[in-house]
Amino acid sequence: MNNTWKIYMLTLISFLVGTSQFVIVGILDKVADSVGVSVSVAGQLITVFALANAIGTPVFMMATSKMDRRNQLLLALVIILLGIVSTLALPGFDFLMVSRIVLGVGTGIFVVTAYATAANLALPGRQAGAMSNISLGFSSSLVLGVPIGRVVAAAFDWKVIFWGIGFFTLLGIFAIAKTIPYTKDEEPIPLGKQLALLKNPKVAFALGVTLFVFIAYSVVNTYITPFLTSAISISGRGVSVILFALGIASLFGSKLGGFLADRLGTAQTLIGSMLVQALSLALVSALSGSVVVVISLLMLWTIAAWAFGPTQNFNLLSVAPEASGIILSLNSTFVQLGFAAGAGIGGIAVDSLSILVICWIGAAAVMVALFVAVASLGLTRTYIKIK
Incomplete structure (x- = not known):
């Protein structure tokens, strides 16, 4: 697989990761009903995701600065998969809050590392275009992932959406492990x-x-x-x-x-x-x-x-x-x-x-x-x- 297709693969995974973040907005009422809280209280799921992303991302990036970027991508997807599993397996609103925190951290790590990896894989003079592909993946999740999630939640239980995201996240882990080369990041900084x-x-x-x-x-x-x-x-x-x-x-x-x-x-x-x-x-x-x-x-x-x-x-x-x-x-x-x-x-x-x-x-x-x-x-x- 040449580098262009590797960037497109990262774009597709970015769509998946973005959907795990944004889909909750379109199904918030159904999530609230399923865990017995009001929609306004369920809105805290969005807040804790954002805070976990904001605080957890730089902390984890500092802690994993010795890793190469491929392993950082894999770590991010493993954390996201853990958050999805806990979303599906653990009952109650409190556990759902914890799951969103885990997803927020994993998403933040993936976003940062995917941008840097895409720029590294791109040809000279085309780095910004490569990074825009990653942004395209996330913005696509707003256009397609959220409405599709709403349709699925209307026809089935809302957790079916996360079963699908979890399955494709697992495929993404194998794809990155097989195709993304070892890329040494910058030397660890104190x-x-x-x-x-x-x-x-x-x-x-x-x-x-x-x-x-x-x-x-x-x-x-x-x-x-x-x-x-x-x-x-x-x-x-x-x-x-x-x-x-x-x-x-x-x-x-x-x-x-x-x-x-x-x-x-x-x-x-x-x-x-x-x-x-x-x-x-x-x-x-x-x-x-x-x-x-x-x-x-x-x-x-x-x-x-x-x-x-x-x-x-x-x-x-x-x-x-x-x-x-x-x-x-x-x-x-x-x-x-x-x-x-x-x-x-x-x-x-x-x-x-x-x-x-x-x-x-x-x-x-x-x-x-x-x-x-x-x-x-x-x-x-x-x-x-x-x-």
């Missing part, structure tokens, strides 16, 4: 030096950009359904169609980010992505009376937001190439912190102000990220064009 990465201005600026961009994304995405139903009066079926369309836009954005970064450079792609996000969100609030315009702007925003992710990961590899695994895990942590902060800020804004304000807040957060990015260009050379 914990003190790993934490000192945060003192590096280049790293601090880059992670600050990540944090504010994903705060913006989470503020809007978390409350996108009530926004569509109340702000522009879309019906239930219409919401499903729009969400599917936004999912398709995320797929396009994932590939577009890698394509533009390889050809135009990371600086231009990142700055352009943030400009489009901020402008789109501002116009959504200003032009909320036109349904067609709002939907078009939301799709443009989604494309730009998903183009940012793989490009920023590739940028971080250039910021600290000697510690790629650690720096990508730190970025993953800031992504999850952005998700948590954005959801909280959006909830406060919706309760105290108006649903329309989420887009203004999102636009403001992206503008903060853009300011940090532009400032870093002159001060630290964080964003450089990859020759």
Whole structure:
């Protein structure tokens, strides 16, 4: 198997891993009924997953820094398989919470290592495109995995979904063991030096950009359904169609980010992505009376937001190439912190102000990220064009 097909294989496994994370959103009501809790309480399953991913990923990446990347991938899938088995075998909501924590850690390790492995397998000048394939796998789980999971849960018990994920995870373990070559990661870095990465201005600026961009994304995405139903009066079926369309836009954005970064450079792609996000969100609030315009702007925003992710990961590899695994895990942590902060800020804004304000807040957060990015260009050379 040549390296291109190995990258595609990692993309397929990324879809599987992403489905294990996102499918819970589409079946939350059924999960809540099966374990005897309210939907709001069951929502904690999403929270603990995010926190486990944010906190556990860098800790495990530090602990496994002596491993080669193939073994890190295998470890991640074994942890995910353990989480799936416990989801299926252990009764009650408390055990389900523990299972989501295990899945959060395993998913975080796989994401970070898959990005680094794809970049290593790619041809020179095509690393960003390879990393965008991994992002494509995860975004595909939103478009296909979640609705498929909903259909399966409606026809059968929701646990059938995890039986399927567990089976294919096992196949993924064998596939990686057979096809991914031994790839030595960077030399182990002492914990003190790993934490000192945060003192590096280049790293601090880059992670600050990540944090504010994903705060913006989470503020809007978390409350996108009530926004569509109340702000522009879309019906239930219409919401499903729009969400599917936004999912398709995320797929396009994932590939577009890698394509533009390889050809135009990371600086231009990142700055352009943030400009489009901020402008789109501002116009959504200003032009909320036109349904067609709002939907078009939301799709443009989604494309730009998903183009940012793989490009920023590739940028971080250039910021600290000697510690790629650690720096990508730190970025993953800031992504999850952005998700948590954005959801909280959006909830406060919706309760105290108006649903329309989420887009203004999102636009403001992206503008903060853009300011940090532009400032870093002159001060630290964080964003450089990859020759």
